[in-house]
Amino acid sequence: MFKKHALIALCFFVFIVVSCGKIKHEEKSKIEVMTKNGEITSIHDNRKISGIYPHLTTYAHGRIDGTYGFGNECGIGALAVWNNKLYMLNYAAHQPKGSEHKLYIVDEDMNMQIFEGSIGGTPAARMVHQESNQLFIGPYAIDSIGQVRVIPYTDMEGRLTAIGRHLKDPENMVYYYDMEGMLYEVNVHTLEVNKLFHDPLPGWHGKGGYTSQGRFVVSNNGEHASEGRVTHDDDNWESEHYKWMDSWKIEKDNVFGPENLGILAEFDGDNFKVVERRQYTDVTTKHGIYAIPNDQSPLWAMGWDNKSVRLKVLDQGEWYTYLLPKATYNNDPPHGWFTEWPRIRSVGNGKMMMDMHGMFFDFPETFSAANTAGIKPMGSHLRYIPDFVNWNGQIVLATDETSIHGNPLSGQPQSNLWFGSYEQLSNWGPASGYGAIWLKEEVSANKPSDQFLISGFHNRMVHFKNHTDKPVKITMEIDKNGDNNWIKLKDIDLEAGNYKYYIFDTSLKAEWLRLIPETSLKVTASVHLTDSNLKDASEGKELFSALADIDYSGKVNHAKLYTNKTNFNLSVYNGTIENGQFNKTNELEFTKFNFNFIENITDSNSVKALKMKNIWSEDEASIILNAKNYRLRLPKGNGNYSEIMPSGTARVVREIESERELANIGGTFYELPLFKVGQEPRYKMMRPVSTHGKQISEFNTWNGLLVLSGVKKEAKASENVYVSEDGEASLWFGGIDDIWSFGKPIGEGGPWKNSKVKANELSDMYLMTGYDKKALTLKVDKDAEITLLIHINHYLDEPVEYKTFSLKAGETFEHKFPDGFSAHWIQLKTNKDCTATAWFVYE
The missing domain is CATH 2.60.120.260 (Galactose-binding domain-like)
Incomplete structure (x- = not known):
């Protein structure tokens, strides 16, 4: 009898059939969950909302009851297609010795299995080793029939971020690189580990690694002592912040300074060489994770500094530099924590895509120092995307959606995938970006600047500022075809201390811009590249029809939301807004597995959702944003929001992607870059996303979805709208990048x-x-x-x-x-x- 009960406990099977209102194509959602010893081992469902399958949500654990234990982050760090399946793993914030995070395997029918031998940690590395026909992903080695072997953290401690082909014994060994800078070699047959170096390079937060042209190129994207750079106080960097520098395997001259952050470096099998002290992330070639023997392809590395995104290219042993704009400044902080892990990867049909600083770019696999044509902006996004891949004819985006770093409104971290087309990605945010070629810096006479991408943007302009007391002439040159044939476009004459701007003709065809000063001077050349094809509000009219407009006079279901800690559900404090107040009417939970409303809230932590901080007010002139040490003014949207939804009734600021905050102010959504979790956002770097003109009283990310409240009581259930049986509660569900479809900011x-x-x-x-x-x-x-x-x-x-x-x-x-x-x-x-x-x- 005991054995029988033990067997039942070992393989408990949950089968749930849920009727959830009018679903697209009149389908009924059917969810199947397999468990073992209280842990989920597999899950299947057919529910899909805005490209998201909620059942594929990953957590910092796998318990069927949803109780959260430890781990304040849960991004999906790596994707790989292998054995016709999608392999993915999620990561903790800082767990070099492992955690409860998992290795997941998804088949073409969206059945997701969780590998029972998962050891978690903070991995994002992946590479296919051709000779042994194995996928190495994080600490796992997976053969051609799907058998998984594990490299324990007792053998290879670290936050594994890159895997590369070995320089001396590539048939039998691979390199592993980790966030702390450790470099290992691993035998692909025995999985025996040998640590080569513990901390050979300056910088912190190791990211990319790739072998090409006879060298293993590695990167890191931050500094351990990040605050020193912010104040530009570099007097004590060496003595106070680099006490471990004795382990470095490089020349230490010119290593320190406020702009020397992160690193791009080469390893020849014996020695290291610094390429550049800047913040870098992905390093790859056109072969990507399917690394080939003796790869001589141009190698690409993505990074950034204050001025711009930096693209370094290693071509026939020489390095070249190209500058690109930033769509967002979320990624900028010198610690590098908010940039995990932008990539350049194939997206099928002969296309490659680059994702950096919130912008998707077409990226040609032919890109080299001799042929620099073809990089084009696709559009911007709000999602935090650590990896992406083409699988089964779709682009799959991994995300880092909900963390609990300084985020009191979510009880446990969680992330999911997005499935869709290349064309959909181009239809999210605008192709608008900003940067600088020079930024109040000393430049030398007749020395050409680095080249800056201007191809593919509708509106292009440069702001020039002469910071000296003498006149100067700057020549603008363009490379029309990406073949290094530079021609003069125009001379800009700047008087002493003078400012001028130049707007390019929209008909101009050119790939790159560079500048040449006639004399040495201190100068700024700031580039603004903006989209003229911004969305009209009509694009999202049907998608958001259930949400009440600001002037809607009917009854509206409002709510305050909390992502539960004690289970997988969403706490919903349902209510109305009347007489300038939010009035709670009942307490509900919206369930993960059933996707319906049930009575009572079981997570006592959820009361935090009822507390709201307001940062804005309104006068006759504008909306006033009150920061800690300054104030800013914003445009008023359509409608008088302070009358309809006064202070304290609607959520203003909330983290909606890991370490990324969104503000809902006066009917417009704004993205708010952070410098450090728990600190006030960098409001001066904010950008408007869309003007919604709705009575949106709450927004949240849960189960991989964006959740909005402010639904008209009369709204019917649909793919995006879920309504309680009595009609007293309703919520809108979609994807975070759906909100661009509200229409351009006005x-x-x-x-x-x-x-x-x-x-x-x-x-x-x-x-x-x-x-x-x-x-x-x-x-x-x-x-x-x-x-x-x-x-x-x-x-x-x-x-x-x-x-x-x-x-x-x-x-x-x-x-x-x-x-x-x-x-x-x-x-x-x-x-x-x-x-x-x-x-x-x-x-």
Whole structure:
């Protein structure tokens, strides 16, 4: 009898059939879960919402009851196609000795198995070893029939981020590289491990590694002592922050300094050589994880600095540098924690794709120093994407969605996959990016700058600022075809201390731009590349039809949400907004497996969801964002939000992807870059995502999905809308990048509206980043001059003078900005005390 009960416990089978309202094609969701000793061993379902299969959600554990134990992060670090299946593994934040995280195997029918011998940790490495016909993914070696062997962390401790072909014995050995910089070699047959180096290089947070052209190239993307760089205080770097430098296997001259962060380095089998002290991530060739013997292909490495994304190319033994724009500044902090692990990979049909700093790019496999044509922006995204792959005719994105690093509104970390097409990726966020060729730096006469990508962007402009007291001429050159044939485009003459901008003709065909100064000087050249094909609100009309518009007068189901810690469910504090308050009506849970509402909340941690912090207010002129040490002004969207949804009724700021925050302010979603988890966001680097114009009172990521509240009570169930049986509760479910489809950011307002201003006193900063058509109306009550200043780069502290307008008392003056004009923030000042209005309209 005991043996019989033990057998039942060993192989407990859960079969659930769920009727969940009107689902696409009238399908019923059927979920099947297999367990063993309280752990999930396999799971299957056919429910799909906005490209996401909720049953494929991964957690920091595999317990069937969903109780969370330890591990504050759970990104999916590596994907690989092997044996016609999709292999993936998730990772903890810092567990070099293992954790409860898993190796997952998904078949073409979306059955997901969890490898019972999983040892977790913080892995993101993957490579196919051709000679032994094995996939190495994290600490696992998988043969051609799917048998899995494990390299225990007792043999190879570390956070495994890259695997490369061996330089001396490639048939029998591979290299393993880890975040702390350790370099191992592993026998592919016996899995015997030999540590070659413990910490041979400066920098921290090891990332990429790849063998090409007779060398193993490695990268790391941060500094352990990151705060020193932020203050630009490099006097004590060596003595205080690099006490372990004795282990380094490089020359130590010129290693330190505020801009020397991370590393790109070569290993020839015996010795290391520094290529560049910058923050780098992926290193690869066109062969990707299917690394081939004696690869002589051009090798690509992605990185960044304050100015731009950096693409380094190793071609026939020589290194070349190319600069690209940043769509987002989420990735920028010098510690490197927020950049895991952007890649360059094949996405099928002969295409490759590059993902870096929130932007997808077409990336040609032919890219080399002799042929630099073909990199094109596809569009931007909000997802945190550690890896992606082509499988079964679809692109699969891995994500790092919900962490609990300084995130009190989620009880346990979780991440999922997205399945879709190449065309869908191009239809998310705009192809807009920003960067700099020079940033208030000393440049030498007649020395060409690094080349900056301008191909594929609709609107292209450069802001120039001469920081010296002498005039200078800068020649702009373009490479039209990516063949290193440079031709002169235009000379820019800058007087002492002068600012100018140049907008490229939209018909100009060119791949790259470079600049050549006639004399040595200190100069800024900041590049803004923006999309002119921004989404109209009509694109998301059907998708978001269940959400109540701000002027909707019917009944609306609102809620406050919490991702549970004690089970896999979503806590829902259901309610209404009346008389300027959120009124809780009942407490529910939305279930992971059934996808329906049930009575009562079981997780006492969820009461945190009822606490909300507000950071904005509104006056006649604009929305006011109140940061800790400064304030900013934002455009007003459509509708008077402070009347319909006053302070304290709607969620304002929340982490929606791991270490990435979203703000819902006045009917517009904004992305808020972080510098450090738990600290105030870098509001000055924010960008608007979309103006939704809805009564959205809560937003959250759960089960791989974006969840929104503010659903019309009359809304019917659908693929995206789930309604309780009594109709008193309803939520909208989709993907995080669906929110671009609300439509482009719009709004109006300004720093002044009939405001009393003092002479030469700068106004508050007012947002301009990410808006499309821009116009300004000025009015003063006495003759005066108004100077408009613009912020052209996030790392340039002071604004530049755009233009001074002479106004007559009572006159209304209108200024339309040129098509394609872009700046981050604006400020104004007058030459006299007066009452003034400065009104910006963004359409």
